[in-house]
Amino acid sequence: xxxxxxxxxxxxxxxxxxxxxxxxxxxxxxxxxxxxxxxxxxxxxxxxxxxxxxxxxxxxxxxxxxxxxxxxxxxxxxxxxxxxxxxxxxxxxxxxxxxxxxxxxxxxxxxxxxxxxxxxxxxxxxxxxxxxxxxxxxxxxxxxxxxxxxxxxxxxxxxxxxxxxxxxxxxxxxxxxxxxxxxxxxxxxxxxxxxxxxxxxxxxxxxxxxxxxxxxxxxxxxxxxxxxxxxxxxxxxxxxxxxxxxxxxxxxxxxxxxxxxxxxxxxxxxxxxxxxxxxxxxxxxxxxxxxxxxxxxxxxxxxxxxxxxxxxxxxxxxxxxxxxxxx
Amino acid sequence: xxxxxxxxxxxxxxxxxxxxxxxxxxxxxxxxxxxxxxxxxxxxxxxxxxxxxxxxxxxxxxxxxxxxxxxxxxxxxxxxxxxxxxxxxxxxxxxxxxxxxxxxxxxxxxxxxxxxxxxxxxxxxxxxxxxxxxxxxxxxxxxxxxxxxxxxxxxxxxxxxxxxxxxxxxxxxxxxxxxxxxxxxxxxxxxxxxxxxxxxxxxxxxxxxxxxxxxxxxxxxxxxxxxxxxxxxxxxxxxxxxxxxxxxxxxxxxxxxxxxxxxxxxxxxxxxxxxxxxxxxxxxxxxxxxxxxxxxxxxxxxxxxxxxxxxxxxxxxxxxxxxxxxx
DNA sequence: ATGAAAGCGCTAACAG
DNA sequence: CTGTTAGCGCTTTCAT
Numbered sequence: 001x002x003x004x005x006x007x008x009x010x011x012x013x014x015x016x017x018x019x020x021x022x023x024x025x026x027x028x029x030x031x032x033x034x035x036x037x038x039x040x041x042x043x044x045x046x047x048x049x050x051x052x053x054x055x056x057x058x059x060x061x062x063x064x065x066x067x068x069x070x071x072x073x074x075x076x077x078x079x080x081x082x083x084x085x086x087x088x089x090x091x092x093x094x095x096x097x098x099x100x101x102x103x104x105x106x107x108x109x110x111x112x113x114x115x116x117x118x119x120x121x122x123x124x125x126x127x128x129x130x131x132x133x134x135x136x137x138x139x140x141x142x143x144x145x146x147x148x149x150x151x152x153x154x155x156x157x158x159x160x161x162x163x164x165x166x167x168x169x170x171x172x173x174x175x176x177x178x179x180x181x182x183x184x185x186x187x188x189x190x191x192x193x194x195x196x197x198x199x200x201x202x203x204x205x206x207x208x209x210x211x212x213x214x215x216x217x218x219x220x221x222x223x224x225x226x227x228x229x230x231x232x233x234x235x236x237x238x239x240x241x242x243x244x245x246x247x248x249x250x251x252x253x254x255x256x257x258x259x260x261x262x263x264x265x266x267x268x269x270x271x272x273x274x275x276x277x278x279x280x281x282x283x284x285x286x287x288x289x290x291x292x293x294x295x296x297x298x299x300x301x302x303x304x305x306x307x308x309x310x311x312x313x314x315x316x317x318x319x320x321x322x323x324x325x326x327x
Numbered sequence: 328x329x330x331x332x333x334x335x336x337x338x339x340x341x342x343x344x345x346x347x348x349x350x351x352x353x354x355x356x357x358x359x360x361x362x363x364x365x366x367x368x369x370x371x372x373x374x375x376x377x378x379x380x381x382x383x384x385x386x387x388x389x390x391x392x393x394x395x396x397x398x399x400x401x402x403x404x405x406x407x408x409x410x411x412x413x414x415x416x417x418x419x420x421x422x423x424x425x426x427x428x429x430x431x432x433x434x435x436x437x438x439x440x441x442x443x444x445x446x447x448x449x450x451x452x453x454x455x456x457x458x459x460x461x462x463x464x465x466x467x468x469x470x471x472x473x474x475x476x477x478x479x480x481x482x483x484x485x486x487x488x489x490x491x492x493x494x495x496x497x498x499x500x501x502x503x504x505x506x507x508x509x510x511x512x513x514x515x516x517x518x519x520x521x522x523x524x525x526x527x528x529x530x531x532x533x534x535x536x537x538x539x540x541x542x543x544x545x546x547x548x549x550x551x552x553x554x555x556x557x558x559x560x561x562x563x564x565x566x567x568x569x570x571x572x573x574x575x576x577x578x579x580x581x582x583x584x585x586x587x588x589x590x591x592x593x594x595x596x597x598x599x600x601x602x603x604x605x606x607x608x609x610x611x612x613x614x615x616x617x618x619x620x621x622x623x624x625x626x627x628x629x630x631x632x633x634x635x636x637x638x639x640x641x642x643x644x645x646x647x648x649x650x651x652x653x654x
Numbered sequence: 655a656t657g658a659a660a661g662c663g664c665t666a667a668c669a670g
Numbered sequence: 671c672t673g674t675t676a677g678c679g680c681t682t683t684c685a686t
Contacts, residue, residue, distance in 0.1 A: 004678095004679055004680085005679070005680065005681095006679080006680095014656075014657085015656065015657045015658075016657090016679085016680080016681090017656070017657060017658080017681080017682080018655085018656060018657075019680095020680065020681055020682085021655095021656085021681095024681080026681085026682090027655085027656090027682090028655050028656085029655065029656080030655060030656085033655085033656090047437075047440075047441055048441075048679085048680080049382075049678085049679050049680070050441050050442055050443070051378055051381050051382045051387070051443060051678090051679080051680095052382055052662090052678070052679035052680040052681090053679080053680055053681080054378050054662095054680095055376070055378040055379055055382055055662050055663070055664090055678090055679085055680075056661085056662055056679080056680050056681050056682085057662085057680085057681070057682095058662085060378075062442075069407055070397065070403050070406050070407045070410070071400075071403060071404055071407050071602065073398075073400060073403070073603075076397050076398055076400070076403040077398055079397050079422075080396055080397045080398050080424065083397070083422065083423065083424050084424065084426075087423070092421060092423070092438065092442060093421070093422065093423075094419060094420070094421060095406075095410065095420065095422045096410065096414070096419075096420075097407065097410050097411070099411075110374075111419065113374075114374055114375075114377050115377055115389075115419060116377070116378060246606075249606040250606070252606075253605075253606055253608065256608055275398065276400075276603045276606075278580075279573075279576040279577070279579075279580055279603075279607070280606070280607070281580065281583055331662095331663060331664085332663070332664065332665095333663080341672075341673085342672065342673045342674075343663090343664080343665090343673095344665075344666085344672070344673060344674080345671090345672060345673075346664095347664065347665055347666090348665095348671095348672085351665080353665085353666085354666090354671085354672090355671050355672085356671065356672080357671060357672085360671085360672090375663085375664080376662085376663050376664070378662090378663080378664095379662070379663035379664040379665090379678090380663080380664055380665080381664095381678095382662090382663085382664075382678050382679070382680090383663080383664050383665050383666090383677085383678055384664085384665070384666095384678085385678085
């Protein structure tokens with residue numbers, strides 16, 4: 001490549017060891033020679049070879065991130081926060097997308113390890129004992145985001161169940177006769193990690209049992225159709241609690257074409273508070289899961305882990321109920 | 328780390344060179360020994376040390392990406408496409424965000440070079456001769472996306488000017504008395520690279536001159552206010568052509584609160600066709616700039632460049648006028 | 655305070 | 671077909 005310690009050493013009439021010391025403040029070194037070396041290095045435009053350094057001491061100053069995909073605004077916001085925060089630690093971020101494919105997830109994790117990332121932030125699609133063992137075998141600090149895998153890996157997120165309960169209580173208090181939980185990912189529970197959504201369902205069930213309100217769960221991907229059917233079948237006042245803003249948006253789009261108005265003819269509430277809601281009218285009621293706070297916290301936790309600190313295995317970040325126009 | 332070629336060599340009773348050959352199909356090697364080595368390597372769970380390999384041969388199998396930020400759905404879609412495509416080449420992607428900060432952009436480019444990425448995809452915020460020189464000094468394949476820097480670096484995008492002309496013609500044909508080009512980034516033209524928007528303006532001007540329609544340009548960030556003023560001031564039929572979907576969405580949000588209906592009380596058209604438009608009603612007329620195609624093409628061009636192939640310095644991808652409900 | 659030498663894990667020239 | 675040797679650029683004992 002370009003200028004190496006060897007060049008600097010030659011020019012400064014010192015050994016490469018001394019040059020190394022000048023940069024790393026390691027061991028004793030004469031202040032004058034140090035300054036001289038630093039100055040010449042700068043003049044020559046010297047840049048340490050990260051590969052060589054990493055090969056030697058095993059640190060790459062990079063972390064890996066594995067998430068579903070980034071077209072989903074939820075993950076986009078997350079990645080943004082992670083990148084910004086990591087760079088503040090002067091770390092690089094290797095972003096990879098598993099697209100909900102478990103084999104790919106496996107391969108990507110392997111690759112990240114190959115690239116010697118010092119830690120990994122993972123929003124897992126896999127789950128179960130075997131995957132847990134595999135994660136452990138990587139022998140790297142790992143922080144889970146959104147979907148939990150096991151108590152052996154720190155998890156950062158909001159208290160989904162509690163948030164869900166609070167939302168249902170709010171909906172109930174607005175005089176609806178019935179509340180329907182719309183959560184298509186539940187249909188993939190047998191083959192994917194949908195921890196987040198399972199927790200939301202738990203909260204839903206707990207709250208409807210408590211209030212005794214009539215309820216129902218739609219846990220399939222043809223939810224738009226099902227919702228439409230429900231509304232034409234019956235005439236009692238119904239609210240839909242969706243386990244994700246995009247499901248709510250899809251439903252609203254469909255019902256709008258049937259002249260049904262959100263907040264008037266039916267109630268609807270989302271989850272996540274993705275940024276785009278700001279442009280939508282009526283304003284969707286939802287739960288802000290502070291994805292950016294979660295992401296930043298995850299980076300902090302990961303760095304703690306990398307430094308060998310003890311960390312809690314479950315870290316909750318504050319959520320916030322957003323009271324829009326649709327409930 | 329873990330298992331090395333040394334271990335395998337010892338166990339297989341061969342030299343490390345032979346082991347290396349078994350993996351790289353380089354030079355002659357007995358098929359049996361090769362299979363034996365491969366088999367043992369697999370059993371031992373051997374993973375080549377990418378750092379060492381890279382240090383040796385200078386190839387890291389990674390590319391760098393520098394874009395504004397990823398909360399912007401436009402860039403999110405772009406990154407997604409880049410990641411998927413790069414992985415198909417078995418390359419890793421180092422994503423970094425300059426947040427429209429030129430110093431940061433400079434630093435990030437430097438860092439990517441430090442990490443020995445083999446090529447860079449850049450959506451630049453800087454521009455001008457000095458920046459151009461700097462880019463050249465990096466001595467790496469660079470592909471520009473969206474904003475052009477100079478003819479010395481291949482640029483991938485759509486023909487913004489042509490698209491703009493076509494859009495204005497379409498608007499004109501719908502019987503509007505006046506057409507207003509809304510392009511806030513123009514106000515940053517002195518300090519930022521807003522090539523894309525300048526091209527769009529060129530197209531706008533060329534088309535309105537051709538048709539002779541009454542026109543106006545809003546090139547400041549208080550565009551929402553300005554638009555509102557225009558509509559209350561006058562009563563002729565006005566269409567807004569926005570240099571970005573989000574500007575259009577912002578305007579629609581504001582005007583909706585004034586009981587003005589897009590497509591009826593005024594016309595409006597966006598640019599980009601970000602995914603979220605699918606959820607919006609009325610459906611915004613816009614121009615699909617096929618960001619994913621552009622991104623994929625950019626990766627292809629970058630790989631060509633990395634392989635030392637000649638590439639065209641300007642590569643246009645097809646755009647598409649989306650005829651929604653608002654014009 | 656500085657230097658010599660060894661080595662991180664891999665590959666490529668050159669022998670044999 | 672295979673092994674020996676050297677070296678990528680850096681850091682780290684261990685001497686001096």
